[in-house]
Amino acid sequence: MTPYDPGVTNAELLRGALLRAGFHEAGVIQSSAYTEPHFREWLAAGMHGGMHWMHEHGAVRADLAAAFPKTRSIAIALVEYGTDLPDSAAMNSRVATYARGHDYHLVVKDMLNAAAAEIETARPGSSIRALVDTSPINEKRCAELAGLGFIGKHTNLIHPARGSWSFLALLLTALEVEVTPVVQPERCGQCTACLDVCPTKAFPQPFVLDARRCISYLTIEHRGIIPRELRPLMGGWIFGCDLCLAACPWNRFARHPVSVAFRPREVLASAELESLLGLSDLAFRRMFDGSPLLRTGWIHFVRNCLIAAGNSGDRKLVPAVTHILKRHDGVLRVHALWALARLDDDAARLWCNTMLPTTTHTDVCAEMRAILGTA
């Protein structure tokens, strides 16, 4: 049977095209089946932190039919990004596994476009819209409704045979499909490994994440100063965090094929904080061209490295931290002061005592007072 065969149903065509494009799993739902319990509650509790765009997405998520009037079906695709990578635990700068290769937004979008082209050829006028990550639709929820797995207590989708080291992506189409949602039962049982391992206690309850406390949010999405009380808990993570996924027993059974596109960049296999702290804006952009790490921008990348430096206990980093302290103000000076205080408290106090009288930046003054204990 070819995709053009009239015997092939729309649902089979959608699933088949996604699998042929390289995805490991695919499923289909009617767009009218999309519902998302608790989203408004989550927003109202402020758990999205500074991700203000989620408010705008709220209207779309509550009424997909109004936002996408031509859409009749949603095809959901899952691709594993593989994990047979060197463990970053021994490194002083840790990047989440998903972000160590090429930017998945680009790689996955290419795969979606290949599938979309095949579907459009077989069924012209399918109005295909390819969405990955930035879509105003909850991809985990779509995957759950399509029977691709269950949502674990860490709030990510777990495919029973593949675990949770996976990306999700969507195709919105005008094709009518005959499918019934088959939500898999939740299979966490008594396990609480992900909740227990989270260093910042980001789960107020199982299945609910308070993004404001999540290291992934803090290092990637949060702009400006990171709350003082959370900094010591962030360890060496400079972009994202893997701890709750890594703790999950379901990943032990996973197959984890490593796709070439997601292989880690050489540069991240051995990136030392000392050299990362010394990167200029231009050097940062060159080093991470085509990588998800560009998302933070240079200032926030260096901010994250300063926190990792402060948590490293490695006094060799003092010169690199002091260099930033002297050359920059605002966010970078605040975090450099904090890092210096953790690595060499006397030097930080001396700096604060000398500079406080002439410092005008409110956040820098507040950090100095906190270090001097006069806040």
Ligand code: B12
């Ligand atoms: C915003 C976002 C984040 C935020 C919030 C995370 C989150 N848990 O949603 C931050 C920045 C923290 C984040 C981190 C990560 N993310 Co992210 N993220 C997204 C994004 C863009 C939207 C997800 C979303 O809408 N979240 C909002 C909340 C409301 O959704 P929720 O967790 O499903 O919340 C529900 C529960 O709280 C539930 N609930 C149940 N009972 C109750 C009771 C109460 C009282 C309440 C209030 C709620 C509640 O209802 C809520 C609404 O449905 C998606 C892409 C997309 N467009 O879908 C990727 C996505 C979810 N992320 C992904 C990944 C890989 C990650 C990280 C692993 C990256 C990393 N290594 O650093 C971490 C994982 C952290 C974690 N434990 O979740 C993947 C997940 C793939 C998978 N297999 O599940 C996605 C799908 C991206 C992709 N295209 O592949 N992410």
Ligand code: SF4
């Ligand atoms: S990604 Fe890290 S900080 Fe965020 S919930 Fe998981 S373990 Fe906690």
Ligand code: SF4
């Ligand atoms: S670590 Fe345990 S509780 Fe957490 S998602 Fe995995 S099985 Fe569920």
